[in-house]
Amino acid sequence: MSRPGGVASPLTNMENNGHVVDALVRALERRDSVSERERDALAAAVGEIRIHPAGNTLIRAHRPAEASTLLIEGMLAREFSSAVGRRQIVALHIAGDFVDLHSLLLKKLDHDVTALTDVKVALFPHVALRRLTETEPHLARMLWLLTVIDAAVHREWIARTSHSAAVKVAHLLCEMQVRLAIVGLATDQGFxxxxTQGDLADMAGLTAVHINRTLRKLRESExxxxxxxxxxxxxxxxxxDFAGFDPTYLYAEQTPR
Amino acid sequence: MSRPGGVASPLTNMENNGHVVDALVRALERRDSVSERERDALAAAVGEIRIHPAGNTLIRAHRPAEASTLLIEGMLAREFSSAVGRRQIVALHIAGDFVDLHSLLLKKLDHDVTALTDVKVALFPHVALRRLTETEPHLARMLWLLTVIDAAVHREWIARTSHSAAVKVAHLLCEMQVRLAIVGLATDQGFxxxxTQGDLADMAGLTAVHINRTLRKLRESExxxxxxxxxxxxxxxxxxDFAGFDPTYLYAEQTPR
DNA sequence: CGCCTTGTTGAAAACACTCAACTAGAGTGG
DNA sequence: CCACTCTAGTTGAGTGTTTTCAACAAGGCG
Known part of the structure; x- marks a missing residue:
């Protein structure tokens, strides 16, 4: 899978989709309990599965949305690519994240969704999700919860902006570590x-050059x-401690069972 | 109602609560249609009504939450008051806003809620809200929608941080104008x-001194x-145009009926 | 009247940005 | 096999924006 250009590859949908919702279920279980039936219902709602190369824009702002995207593998970003001015990433997503669950309510997004690495995603048609929320009220509440945790992360990103570059980057790394650890993709030693440093820059609201200097500083201070x-x-x-990071805003306190 | 100190004044709950949800219903009607029954159901879910003087902290982070707050009059802020470092406001709320609807899902908040002006609020006990979401599915979806729009505003605040001080403040004013206009509290000429300039500073992530200079600049450039x-x-x-403001993220395109 | 908060302005310092040059590696095509 | 061309990362020097520190004016309130 090469970096520039490239197009999405739709995969077959014939196989069992249980593993597709693995990371999602793991994330949900850190917040509430998920029954077998709910897990199956989620897997049944999976539509197409796609692979996109890094750099691809999966969803464009202001277009009608008819499905929500679950990220299975890789990382992607939600970003404003305003005509003038530089790109600003407003959210980072990892395996198990429902990237645009809110489009179920909003019908169209206010931002783009782009792949930062090669990614594998599952599309949940809105009609299927909608039915799910009607037949599975508890699952519906958990989906609502996911969007609300998403907003909690947004708030932390807002608060982060009033700190120095080094603290910003350190805080971002702390957040990634916790979120990745939830789905088994990080240890206390790293991930x-x-x-690219440019991606980090657009997340932290800094320039790539300054990110480079900041990373060096973090490296030198070990x-x-x-x-x-x-x-x-x-x-x-x-x-x-350096970042002033407190993971409670991720509401992942419940230990998985 | 004086500024410093002061305590909340609980008011009687015997009167009709129809007018209490007026602004909320007006805001909802810009996004979807609200039936008479839904309006009545909302009004019936109102618990206590309270008045707080400016400066009061209504809700503290990390405490168990048993009710959600609807702002009826005045302005209040959601803020991180981290031990060290200065206060950062992560959301501004006006009449008709459900300030902490997300606490219905999260059980406890990650931030404080404080009054920026004298405020009048209505408390919706979570048990009543919960029942409402079960008996009124359409209303439940609208509440979910409100939390999702809240997140959209958060995203715009994140994106704002990569702009200059003048643009930040201008953008904030544009957002306030639209949101206040929805509930009849602003015209195209102002509101x-x-x-205080300190409040604006904590919203924009700037110092009060720099807000002062920035406001002067905006004034001088008319x-x-x-x-x-x-x-x-x-x-x-x-x-x-100056702020690069596009109001679509507020999802208030539907004209009220 | 004195105290407090808010607003205002100046000057210096700190921080992040811009511009620029250069290195290293991956992929391309002759 | 070796230029050639990307992209990503690195570093230096100068610039610009925002912060900090400080002082003072204006108004409300006890």
Whole structure:
């Protein structure tokens, strides 16, 4: 899967979709309990499965939306690509995230959704999701909960902007670590981070040049080593203290069963 | 109602609560249609009505929440009051806003809710709201929609941070104008804005000193005159162009009936 | 009247940005 | 096999914006 250009590859839908919702269910179980029936109902609502190469724009703002996207593999971003001015990423998504569940209510999005790495996604047609919310009230509440946690993350991103560059980046790394750990993609020592410094810049609201200097500073103070597609954290608590990071806003306190 | 100190005044609940949900219903009608029954159901779910003086903290983070707050009059803010570092406001609320509807799902909030002006609020016990979502599915979807629009506003606040101070403030004023206009509290020429420059600073992520200089600049370029508790807008389109403001993210396109 | 908060302005310092040059590696095509 | 061309990362120097520190004016309130 090469970087520039490329198009989406629709895959067959004939196989069992249980594994597709694995990460999602793992994330849900950190917040509430998921019954077998609910899990099956989710898997049954999966429509198409697609693969997109890094750089692709999956969904464009202001277009009618007829499905919601579950990210299975890779990372993608929600971003404003305003005509003038530089790109601003407003949300980062990882495996198990319902990227645009809110489009079920809003009908069209106010932002684009683009792949930061090669990604694999599952599309949930709105008609199927809608029916799900009607027949499975508890599941409906959990989906509502997901959108509300999404908003909690947004708030933390807003608050982050009033801090220094180093704290911003450290905080972002802390958030990624917790979210990735929920779906088994991070340990206390670090995680795979296959993003460019430009991507990080657009998330932190900084320039790529300044991100570079900031990462060097974090490396020199032994807070976090971000290099070669890897984020290494020598001392997680030390990094969290530096960033003023408190993971409660992710509402993932419940230990998985 | 004086500024500092002061405590909440619980009012009687014996009267008809129809007018309490007026602004809320007006806001809902810009997004969907509200039936008489739904309106009555909302009014019936109102619990206590309270008045708080400016400066009061209505809700503290991390405490169990048993009711959601509808703002009837005045303005209040959701803010992180982190131990060290300055206060960051992550959301501004006006009449008709459900301030902490998300606490219905989250059980506890990640932020404080404080009054920026004297405010009048209605408390909706979670048990009543919960029952409402079960008996009125369409209303439940509209409440979900409200939390999702809330998140859309959050995203715009994130994106705002990568712009210059003047654009930030101008954009904030544009947003206020639209939201206040929805509930009849603003015209194209301006609105009552009884906040301190410190409040605006904490919303824009700037210092009070710099807000002061920025407001002067906006005044001198005849984009917006913010003074004496009033925001005057000589030319709304000009201000919007300057701010790069596009109101579609507020999803209030439907004209009220 | 004195105290407090809010608003206002100046000057210096800190921070992040811009512009620019250069390195390294991956992929391309002659 | 070797230029050639991308993209990503790195570093330096100068610029611009925002913050900090400080002082003072105006108004409300006890």
């Amino acid at each position: 795979v981070l296959d993003l 807070l976090a080593i971000v290099r070669d597609g890897l984020a290494s954290i020598p001392d997680l608590q030390k990094l969290r | 009552v804005l009884d906040l 984009l917006a005159i913010v003074r004496d508790g009033l925001a005057s807008i000589p030319d709304l389109q000009k201000l919007r």
